[in-house]
Amino acid sequence: MxxxxxxxxxxxxxxxxxxxxxxxxxxxxxxxxxxxxxxxxxxxxxxxxxxxxxxxxxxxxxxxxxxxxxxxxxxxxxxxxxxxxxxxxxxxxxxxxxxxxxxxxxxxxxxxxxxxxxxxxxxxxxxxxxxxxxxxxxxxxxxxxxxxxxxxxxxxxxxxxxxxxxxxxxxxxxxxxxxxxxxxxxxxxxxxxxxxxxxxxxxxxxxxxxxxxxxxxxxxxxxxxxxxxxxxxxxxxxxxxxxxxxxxxxxxxxxxxxxxxxxxxxxxxxxxxxxxxxxxxxxxxxxxxxxxxxxxxxxxxxxxxxxxxxxxxxxxxxxxxxxxxxxxxxxxxxPFVFTLYSPTHMQRIGPRYESLGLLRWEDGKNHPLPQDYADMVGWQELADKTWQAYQALPAATRANTLIKCDNYGQAGAINYYNRNRALPVANSHNGSYLFWFPPRPTQSFRYLLLVGEGEPAKLVPHFREFRKVGEITNPYAREKGTTIHLGTDPDTAILNLAYREHRAELAAWEKHK
Incomplete structure (x- = not known):
């Protein structure tokens, strides 16, 4: 050499x-x-x-x-x-x-x-x-x-x-x-x-x-x-x-x-x-x-x-x-360049850096972790709870489930941590997930697992049963409070809306086509 x-x-x-x-x-x-x-x-x-x-x-x-x-x-x-x-x-x-x-x-x-x-x-x-x-x-x-x-x-x-x-x-x-x-x-x-x-x-x-x-x-x-x-x-x-x-x-x-x-x-x-x-x-x-x-x-x-x-x-x-x-x-x-310290330790030393704005998020408020650190916790919890909700469904019908997430982070994390489990892929109308959204099946979905649904009360009339089955509780996660709702036997109206929104969002990206 x-x-x-x-x-x-x-x-x-x-x-x-x-x-x-x-x-x-x-x-x-x-x-x-x-x-x-x-x-x-x-x-x-x-x-x-x-x-x-x-x-x-x-x-x-x-x-x-x-x-x-x-x-x-x-x-x-x-x-x-x-x-x-x-x-x-x-x-x-x-x-x-x-x-x-x-x-x-x-x-x-x-x-x-x-x-x-x-x-x-x-x-x-x-x-x-x-x-x-x-x-x-x-x-x-x-x-x-x-x-x-x-x-x-x-x-x-x-x-x-x-x-x-x-x-x-x-x-x-x-x-x-x-x-x-x-x-x-x-x-x-x-x-x-x-x-x-x-x-x-x-x-x-x-x-x-x-x-x-x-x-x-x-x-x-x-x-x-x-x-x-x-x-x-x-x-x-x-x-x-x-x-x-x-x-x-x-x-x-x-x-x-x-x-x-x-x-x-x-x-x-x-x-x-x-x-x-x-x-x-x-x-x-x-x-x-x-x-x-x-x-x-x-x-x-x-x-x-x-x-x-x-x-x-x-x-x-x-x-x-x-x-x-x-x-x-x-x-x-x-501590803000390398992820050397746990979230608990970062919370302890955080007050020393508050005046520098290192803990300020897009909402203008200070939080226990920097925003990008908070974007690196809570995901496996979400993935595991989605898996548990799916496993609780009747074995004979659980495969007929649509998992729909509010954003690509949620969908990606669920797919990543469940990559070796028999879980249907998580989908979203966010970003490139628009290309991967499943076609509407001839036999309607039996269950919808909705992750990050912002207005669940409005969805209750569209299902035979609709309830919360999970939530991110990690206090340091940016996604803290993100919910998982299970809807059983969705009606035609809510499925029509989901696929109409999908077509509209994809058309916005391909509008020059």
């Missing part, structure tokens, strides 16, 4: 292993993770929320048993590969052991510590953007066409992961146009790379067209419910907060890319950051949409700092202290 690769591999391994060590099993999966895992049961070239790459990971995870460790394997893997690329990029632009270590540690203590814990498309997006910029730098150094094709492959795979890749592609074009690397626009290999990216994305693009481009409806909903509340000031505030422990690394990295003469061949990477931030600001993007743009800045910033220290009298003494500096802010916020 070449010595030059040893340190990047060690840092990548540390990133991977620490993911498993810094997690308390007192928590379950996050509500979004249950949705993405359900993709693995319904492989397709597209979904209402994201493209299909996550579904492939879900399919493999479920094939391996679907355990917690396999679910978390993917974000831990993508995070460790990102650390490796960041560290190797440092070496390729002339950095030594200090710069390699600083960039790797900087990545591990910034917002990626939390991002790389959740099974979501975001971890692969950060890896893909980092790999694309890495390939651009390596092509500038070597002029080898294979790096352009690597760039195209990563953008194509990234388009199969998240549509925000389009923003990066726009920023990349700006980076080429505004720097001497514009000459690449006449390079046939760049167009070959673009064709490769399009070819990889093509199945999902066709899926979007066939289904009426649901991406447009998704963006409309996102704009009306979330992005409309995002201001430019909020976006930039989040940029500082997300990477605050390493702001003294990435800011010099950006400035060095733009102004430092030895980095002039790579100036396009700095322009990519500026153009990407401009696009996201104008589009009112969420703060974390920008996380894929920072890792390469950590690489260049670390190299620039190492060179400055080399000419400083006390540089050798300062290096160990500077390696520890990124981790200092993390110490205080550690």
């Amino acid at each position: 070449k010595p030059s690769r040893l340190l990047p591999l060690l840092l990548a391994s540390l990133k991977f292993v620490s993911g498993y060590l810094l997690a308390s099993r007192a928590y379950e999966l996050h509500r979004d993770e249950y949705l993405y895992l359900n993709y693995g049961r319904h492989l397709a070239w597209g979904y209402l929320e994201v493209p299909p790459l996550t579904a492939l990971q879900s399919w493999v995870t479920l094939a391996l048993g679907g355990g917690w460790g396999w679910v978390k394997f993917w974000p831990f893997l993508w995070g460790s590969l990102t650390v490796y690329l960041v560290a190797r990029l440092v070496q390729y632009v002339g950095g030594g052991w200090f710069a390699v270590s600083l960039a790797g540690i900087g990545y591990m203590v910034a917002a990626y510590a939390r991002l790389n814990f959740l099974f979501q498309p975001n971890s692969f997006e950060v890896l893909a953007f980092t790999a694309a910029s890495y390939a651009l730098v390596r092509h500038a150094q070597t002029s080898q066409p294979r790096y352009l094709y690597a760039l195209g492959a990563m953008l194509g795979l990234s388009m199969l992961n998240k549509y925000t890749t389009l923003f990066y592609a726009g920023a990349l074009l700006a980076g080429l146009l505004l720097t001497p690397q514009r000459q690449l626009l006449w390079n046939r290999h760049l167009w070959g790379a673009a064709a490769l990216a399009l070819l990889l994305w093509l199945p999902n693009l066709l899926w979007q067209l066939v289904h009426g481009i649901p991406f447009l409806h998704h963006m409309e909903l996102l704009h009306d419910t979330q992005l409309v509340n995002m201001s430019a000031a909020d976006f930039w505030k989040e940029q500082l907060l997300m990477c605050f422990p390493v702001v003294w690394i990435w800011v010099p990295g950006l400035l060095a890319l733009l102004l430092y003469r030895p980095f002039r061949p790579y100036r396009a990477v700095g322009i990519i950051y500026l153009a990407g931030m401009l696009i996201l600001t104008v589009m009112r993007g969420k703060g974390y949409y920008a996380l894929g743009y920072y890792p390469v800045l950590l690489s260049f910033g670390s190299v620039w700092l190492e060179r400055q220290l080399a000419s400083w009298r006390f540089g050798a003494v300062a290096r160990p202290a500077l390696l520890m500096l990124p981790a200092v802010p993390l110490i205080w916020f550690l």
